[in-house]
Amino acid sequence: MTASSTLTARPVVASLKGVVRAPGDKSMSHRSLIFGGMAEGVTEIEGLLEGDDILATARAVEAFGAKVERLGEGRWRVTGQGGFTTPEAVIDCGNAGTGVRLLMGAAAGYELTAVFDGDASLRKRPMKRVTGPLADMGARFDWNAAEDRVPLTLHGGNLGGVEYVQTVASAQIKSAILLAGLNATGETVVVEPEKSRDHTERMLRAFCAAVDVTEEGEGWRIRLTGGQKLSGTHVAVPGDPSSAAFPLAAALIVPGSEVTVEGVMLNPQRTGLFDTWIEMGADLTITNRRVSGGEDVGDITARHSALKGVVVPEDRAASMIDEYPILSAVAAYAEGRTVMRGIGEMRVKESDRIALMVAGLSACGVAVEEEAEGFIVTGGPVKGGATVATAHDHRIAMSHLVLGLAAEQPVSVLDPEMIATSFPGFVDMMNGLGGDIGSDAA
Numbered sequence: 001m002t003a004s005s006t007l008t009a010r011p012v013v014a015s016l017k018g019v020v021r022a023p024g025d026k027s028m029s030h031r032s033l034i035f036g037g038m039a040e041g042v043t044e045i046e047g048l049l050e051g052d053d054i055l056a057t058a059r060a061v062e063a064f065g066a067k068v069e070r071l072g073e074g075r076w077r078v079t080g081q082g083g084f085t086t087p088e089a090v091i092d093c094g095n096a097g098t099g100v101r102l103l104m105g106a107a108a109g110y111e112l113t114a115v116f117d118g119d120a121s122l123r124k125r126p127m128k129r130v131t132g133p134l135a136d137m138g139a140r141f142d143w144n145a146a147e148d149r150v151p152l153t154l155h156g157g158n159l160g161g162v163e164y165v166q167t168v169a170s171a172q173i174k175s176a177i178l179l180a181g182l183n184a185t186g187e188t189v190v191v192e193p194e195k196s197r198d199h200t201e202r203m204l205r206a207f208c209a210a211v212d213v214t215e216e217g218e219g220w221r222i223r224l225t226g227g228q229k230l231s232g233t234h235v236a237v238p239g240d241p242s243s244a245a246f247p248l249a250a251a252l253i254v255p256g257s258e259v260t261v262e263g264v265m266l267n268p269q270r271t272g273l274f275d276t277w278i279e280m281g282a283d284l285t286i287t288n289r290r291v292s293g294g295e296d297v298g299d300i301t302a303r304h305s306a307l308k309g310v311v312v313p314e315d316r317a318a319s320m321i322d323e324y325p326i327l328s329a330v331a332a333y334a335e336g337r338t339v340m341r342g343i344g345e346m347r348v349k350e351s352d353r354i355a356l357m358v359a360g361l362s363a364c365g366v367a368v369e370e371e372a373e374g375f376i377v378t379g380g381p382v383k384g385g386a387t388v389a390t391a392h393d394h395r396i397a398m399s400h401l402v403l404g405l406a407a408e409q410p411v412s413v414l415d416p417e418m419i420a421t422s423f424p425g426f427v428d429m430m431n432g433l434g435g436d437i438g439s440d441a442a
C-alpha cells in the first residue's frame with residue numbers, strides 16, 4: 001500500500017454477524033515488552049499485539065540490551081539483563097506516543113545516553129509533559145530539532161524521587177515517572193486528581209515491584225520506593241477494548257447486525273465508551289466475565305440499536321479518550337445531539353482528532369459543531385460519498401470506515417496504512433463479519 005492509497009467502505013447490504021477476537025491490548029503490549037526488558041530473567045508474553053507501534057517498542061527494548069524473541073503468533077519472550085544500556089542507534093518509536101514516553105521514563109533511570117525519534121506525527125507531539133518531570137528527577141535532555149519535540153537526546157542516571165501532581169489525567173506521564181522512580185533514590189509519588197488507566201501499577205506488581213496505591217479525592221496517590229528490581233514473569237495480554245470498539249460500533253449502526261467480540265479487557269479505566277453506548281440505548285451485553293492477566297475480561301455482544309444522543313460526562317474522558325472518534329461516528333446515527341466536552345487532550349493524539357473528525361463527518365453530511373475542547377454531533381441521515389483525510393491516524397481511518405458501512409454512499413479514507421499500528425487485521429475482520437471494505441476507489 002502506498003502513502004497515497006485509499007480504502008473504501010461501502011454500505012452493507014445485508015447485516016454484520018459473527019464472533020471475533022479483539023487484537024491484544026496496545027497499552028499492555030507496550031508495557032509487557034518494556035517491563036520485560038527492564039527485568040532480570042525471562043518474561044513470556046502471550047496475546048501480544050503485533051501492530052507496528054508494538055514492533056517498534058520490541059526493537060527499542062532489544063536496542064536497550066534485552067533479548068527479544070518471537071515464539072509464535074502473539075507469543076514473545078523477553079530476556080532482560082536487569083537494566084537498560086546505551087543503544088547503538090537512534091530509538092525510533094514510529095507512530096507510538098505511549099512507546100516513546102514510557103521508554104523515556106524507563107531509560108531515564110539508567111546511566112545511559114539515547115536518542116529518541118519517531119515518524120512525522122510523533123515529531124509533532126508534546127514531550128515536555130514527560131521530560132519536565134523526568135528532568136526534575138535529574139535526567140537531562142537535549143532538543144535535537146525543536147523544543148518539546150522528538151528527536152531528542154536523553155542522558156539518564158542518578159535520579160532522585162519526586163512528588164508529581166498531574167495536571168492532565170495521563171497514564172503515559174504517570175507511567176514514565178513511575179518507571180524512572182524504580183531506579184531513583186527515595187520515594188516517587190504521582191498524584192492524579194482524576195484516575196487514568198492503571199495498567200502500569202497492576203503490571204509492576206506482576207513483575208514483583210511494590211507499588212502503593214491509595215484513593216485520594218476522585219483520583220489516586222501512587223507511591224513506590226526506588227532501588228527495586230523487576231523479575232521476569234508471564235503476561236497474558238487481553239483483547240484491546242479500544243480496538244473491539246470498531247466491530248461493535250459497526251454492529252450498532254448496521255441494521256440487523258449482531259457481533260460478539262471475545263476476550264475484551266474491561267478495566268474500569270477503559271470502559272467509558274461502553275457505558276456511554278448503554279446510556280445511548282445500545283443493546284450491548286457482556287458475558288463470561290473473568291479475570292485474565294490481572295485484568296477483568298469479558299465477551300461483548302452488540303446488536304443493531306435505535307440510539308439516542310447523550311451528553312457524555314466530562315469526568316469520563318480519561319476512561320475513553322481514544323474512543324471519541326468512533327463514538328462520534330456512532331453518534332451520527334443516533335437521534336439528537338451527542339455532546340462531547342472536556343476532551344482537549346484529543347488534539348494532541350496521533351492527530352488533532354477533534355479537527356479531523358469534525359472535517360470528516362461534515363464531509364459525509366453529518367451536522368457537527370466544533371469547540372476548543374470538544375465537539376457536538378447531531379444524528380441524522382449520513383450521506384457519505386466523501387474521501388476523508390486521516391493525517392495518518394489509525395483511529396480516524398477506522399472510525400470513518402465504520403461510518404461508511406451504514407452510510408447512503410461509500411466513504412473512503414486516505415492513507416489507511418496506519419491502521420496497522422494498532423489493528424493489523426481490521427479490514428479482514430470487518431469483511432469476515434459481512435462488511436465491504438476494499439482498496440478500490442469509491
Ligand code: S3P
Pocket residue numbers: 026027028098169170171172173175196197321322345
Ligand atoms: C495510553 C494512555 C493514553 C492513550 C494512549 C495509551 C497508555 O494517553 O491515549 O493511546 O497506554 O498509557 P494519555 O495517558 O497521555 O492520555
